[in-house]
Amino acid sequence: MALDERKLKILDAIVKEYISTADPVGSRTLSKNPNMNMSPATIRNEMADLEEMGYLYQPHTSAGRVPSEKAYRLYVDQLMKIMDLGxxxxxxxxxxxxxxxxxxxxxxxxxxxxxxxxxxxxxxxxxPHTKYLNCKYMRLIPVDEHRVLMVVVTKEKIVRNYNIRLKGQAAESELERINNVLNICLKDITLNDFSDQIIDKMDSLTVNEINLLQEIIPLLKEALTEKDVVKxxxxxxxxxxxxxxxxxxxxxxxxxxxxxxxxxxxxxxxxxxxxxxxxxxxxxxxxxxxxxxxxxxxxxxxxxxxxxxxxxxxxxxxxxxxxxxxxxxxxxxxxxxxxxxx
Amino acid sequence: MALDERKLKILDAIVKEYISTADPVGSRTLSKNPNMNMSPATIRNEMADLEEMGYLYQPHTSAGRVPSEKAYRLYVDQLMKIMDLGxxxxxxxxxxxxxxxxxxxxxxxxxxxxxxxxxxxxxxxxxPHTKYLNCKYMRLIPVDEHRVLMVVVTKEKIVRNYNIRLKGQAAESELERINNVLNICLKDITLNDFSDQIIDKMDSLTVNEINLLQEIIPLLKEALTEKDVVKxxxxxxxxxxxxxxxxxxxxxxxxxxxxxxxxxxxxxxxxxxxxxxxxxxxxxxxxxxxxxxxxxxxxxxxxxxxxxxxxxxxxxxxxxxxxxxxxxxxxxxxxxxxxxxx
DNA sequence: GTTAGCACTCGAGCAAACAGAGTGCTAACA
DNA sequence: TGTTAGCACTCTGTTTGCTCGAGTGCTAAC
Known part of the structure; x- marks a missing residue:
């Protein structure tokens, strides 16, 4: 059995009616619809077909018809009309x-x-998930001997902060120099893949600073790719x-x-x-x-x-x-x- | 009528029973309670008194009694016992x-x-509301010619950020110098009342920088005292x-x-x-x-x-x-x- | 002062009755 | 041949009446 013009018209009307009232739609109600110039009996016959095809079902024998999920899918794919919002x-x-x-x-x-x-x-x-964001500015802020707070500002003006716990110690002046390096080489790259690029720019840092950075980077990498950074x-x-x-x-x-x-x-x-x-x-x-x-x-x-x-x-x-x-x-x-x- | 020992005991039992079952408590049920060595009739008499005093009420004639809000208040003030959590x-x-x-x-x-x-x-x-927080670190970050992002890290490790829109322009170097001033004079003061203290430390800044700062401060003040900064x-x-x-x-x-x-x-x-x-x-x-x-x-x-x-x-x-x-x-x-x- | 006994009240739950909405089927119609 | 009117049938929701049980207040006895 095929879905001819008339069946689609009836299905369309049933879906619309049911969406607005939440009541099973009966043939009589539908035939009163000015666009629907058919008698209730005709509509009933079509409805029986549509039910057999899986587009409608009856909550119980003497109720009207309700659209099935298959009907909504059809409606959404073929019948729905985008509106002008005004x-x-x-x-x-x-x-x-x-x-x-x-x-x-x-x-x-x-x-x-x-x-x-x-x-x-x-x-x-x-x-947005971190992986889609571009770094604009980042800064390590000393919290205490072993803890550093990293603040990242993205181009999209999202501010994220991450707590990092270090094994080694980080002096304020060291962090300051690392900050400078970070900011130079991180601009405009995606947060997700910054770790690789940073190695090249390290020549201006001391050994201790490089060690620090190498400890920090994987921790940051971990923080940045965390699931729950999406709000x-x-x-x-x-x-x-x-x-x-x-x-x-x-x-x-x-x-x-x-x-x-x-x-x-x-x-x-x-x-x-x-x-x-x-x-x-x-x-x-x-x-x-x-x-x-x-x-x-x-x-x-x-x-x-x-x-x-x-x-x-x-x-x-x-x-x-x-x-x-x-x-x-x-x-x-x-x-x-x-x-x-x- | 006074609340004697026995009335309190009954009220206490009713409150406890009702809290755990949500069913109106009847005299018979209560008399079965091993601590309650009274007959249902006696309890009924007491209940009638308690009802008259406003501690109990009946949803309908033939139902048990339910504690009123007055009863809960009494319970909380006098009868409740803090527990050991184990x-x-x-x-x-x-x-x-x-x-x-x-x-x-x-x-x-x-x-x-x-x-x-x-x-x-x-x-x-x-x-915590901003007014209770102590500043540890703050930084102005240039976003574009007229926009600045302010990041504040408090001693409590709360990171807050505020968008500020300026009339004038702010160069990165100027902001850098302002940042230094801000960080020197804001350490450990409450976010709520920082504006006054800052004026004294301004002598190291240029005229333009002072102007900038004077534009920024009221904006920050406004941002910091906003209601919705509480999460x-x-x-x-x-x-x-x-x-x-x-x-x-x-x-x-x-x-x-x-x-x-x-x-x-x-x-x-x-x-x-x-x-x-x-x-x-x-x-x-x-x-x-x-x-x-x-x-x-x-x-x-x-x-x-x-x-x-x-x-x-x-x-x-x-x-x-x-x-x-x-x-x-x-x-x-x-x-x-x-x-x-x- | 306390308690047993009893009549009374009210709601929850169940069954029967009924009205209303809708169907499917059949037969008639265009 | 497709459409429609008519009708018997089915099912739900609501109403009504009924019973049962839980609980009360009152009275009289302990």
Whole structure:
């Protein structure tokens, strides 16, 4: 059996109706829709076909039909229409950005807030992973005989600091000289691969300083590539309580629990580097999101994706709108970050 | 009517029973308690008195009694007994601390985690407000012609950074000289009141540099005293779903919403600087916590409280245990911070 | 002052009854 | 041949009535 024009039309209408009401859609309700000039009986026949094909199911015999995840997938791939957000809204978003954002973590945090308040879903965003960042300035600060604090400022204006515990001792003057070397040779290279380049510039240092540096470098390398240096911001966790499918306490609990486990979230987001990614229900790898949809977008520096943000909500998600908002925010974000680092 | 020995004993038993079961306590149940050698009828008479005095109430005629907030207050003030946590548990906590904590924000975050996992309530903690911190090192880093990034490292090993937008221009060499002045005269003074002291040391700077500094100082002053420089960590939000009193979706939503509003939480915590503070139900200023209890403790530097942490849960909270844990953690935390900054 | 006995009250839980929404099937219609 | 009207059927949610059990307050006896 094939999906002809009429079946698609009916499926489209059912998905839209169900997304907005959360009630199983009956043939009678659907036939009242002005675009749908068919009798309930005809619609019923088509629905029976669609059910057989796996796009619909009935919660119980005498209920209407509910779209399956397969239906949402079809909807997202073929039927969904990107919307125009409208000038007023667009201007609002833009002005909120330009107001006060001087560094990238603030921008991401703000993005999560805007996203959640625009869409009414739970939102989140991660700051760029260290490996994507370019060093602008770094400095070793003596803390005590055996401890050094390393502050790194990236071109993207992210400030990171790492505590380092040394076996040897480091005098302030030695650190000062090392700082100079570091700053000369680290400018503009990616944090991830700085250790190799540094060796060449060492000739101006004393033996002790070189030893120090050789002790420090692997420690820094370790710190810089750590998983948890990615910050996760999320907003609107409470939004999930607006959806009847989460009125069940057990479900809500699982959801909140997962969201608070930052590294779980970071993990998904770090591995979703496509421009726009939609994961529907069972497509999600995380157990707690098996009946959610997750829509993510990436932001970029120089055309290269460095971080992710998005929303999570019931599979019955307003895909058209969310995708439109994400697309717009992505552009906004890219523009801002570019402005920030140049 | 006075609260004689026996009434207190009964009230104590009711509170304990209700805390552990969440079911209204009946006279028969209570009389089975081995310490309670009275007949149900006698207990009923006493209960009627206690109800009249406002310590108990009945959800409905044929239910048992439930402690009122007044009863919890009495319990906390007079009846509660601090517990000994036991050596194993204490050692566990200690070793978890000493393992890897090199700076204060990490310690606070870790404390929130430990607190929540020990008590099974939602926990939180705030990092010290800037005004309590002592400067160890600060540095202005040029970002572009009109922008400067200020990095401040405190004695407590907190790293803060602030973006500053200048009207004039700042050359790298000028900033370098200002950095030197800043570091000489700012060591060991509180971040909050550094602006005055700096003027005296200015004689080594050029006119342009002094102008720069005079532009920068009020901006820094503003940044340093900002409200939102306090970080709020919380953990175990999902724990609230274990309590039947929060099975109501509306309540759970309000709770999560409030917790996610960091500045609300920060506000309460900043204004709760007593060693140990217990707020029961309606004593809370925050609407969403009107039927919760909030127990907070402070941590100190040199005997002076600088930050707060605690738990929030149903008024039916295990006060004895939570207070014991908080007391212990407070001591642990103080010891750690002292070790950290000396 | 304490306790046993008893009538009374209220909620939780269960079953039966009912209304409403929706279906599938059949037969008639264009 | 595809579409539609009609109808019997199914299932859920809600309401109603009922019973059971837990707990109370009161009274009278110890």
């Amino acid at each position: 000038n007023i809204l667009q201007e609002e978003i833009k002005s909120a950005y330009s107001a006060y954002m001087n560094e990238i973590t603030g921008i991401i945090e703000h993005t999560a807030q805007v996203l959640s308040s625009l869409t009414n879903y739970t939102s989140f965003g991660i700051t 996760v911001y999320s907003d609107g966790m409470d939004k999930i309580f607006n959806f009847p499918e989460f009125f069940d306490i057990e479900k809500a609990k699982k959801f909140i629990e997962t969201l608070n486990h930052n590294n779980i979230l970071a993990n998904i987001l770090e591995n979703n580097m496509e421009d726009l990614n939609i994961q529907i229900g069972d497509e999600n790898k995380i157990q707690a999101f098996k009946d959610c949809s997750l829509i993510t977008a990436t932001y970029k520096i120089n055309g290269r994706p460095i971080g992710t943000f998005g929303v999570v909500g019931p599979t019955r998600m307003n895909y058209d709108y969310v995708v439109s908002v994400l697309n717009f925010l992505r552009e906004e974000l890219n523009a801002h970050i570019t402005r920030l680092i140049t | 050596n194993i548990l204490q050692e566990e906590i200690k070793s978890a601390y000493s393992a890897y904590m090199n700076e204060i924000t990490g310690i606070i975050e870790h404390t929130a985690q430990v607190l929540s996992s020990l008590t099974n309530y939602t926990s939180f903690g705030i990092t 709020v960590y919380s953990d175990g939000m999902d724990k609230i779903f274990n309590f039947p009193e929060f099975f109501d979706i509306e309540k759970a939503k309000k709770f999560i919403e409030t917790l996610n509003h960091n500045n609300i939480l920060a506000n309460i915590l900043e204004n709760n600087m007593e060693d140990l503070n217990i707020q029961i139900g309606d004593e809370n200023k925050i609407q969403a916590f009107k039927d919760c209890s909030l127990i907070t403790a402070t941590y100190k530097i040199n005997g002076r409280p600088i930050g707060t942490f605690g738990v929030v849960g149903p008024t039916r909270m295990n006060y004895d245990y939570v207070v014991s844990v908080l007391n212990f953690l407070r001591e642990e935390l103080n010891a750690h911070i002292t070790r950290l900054i000396t």
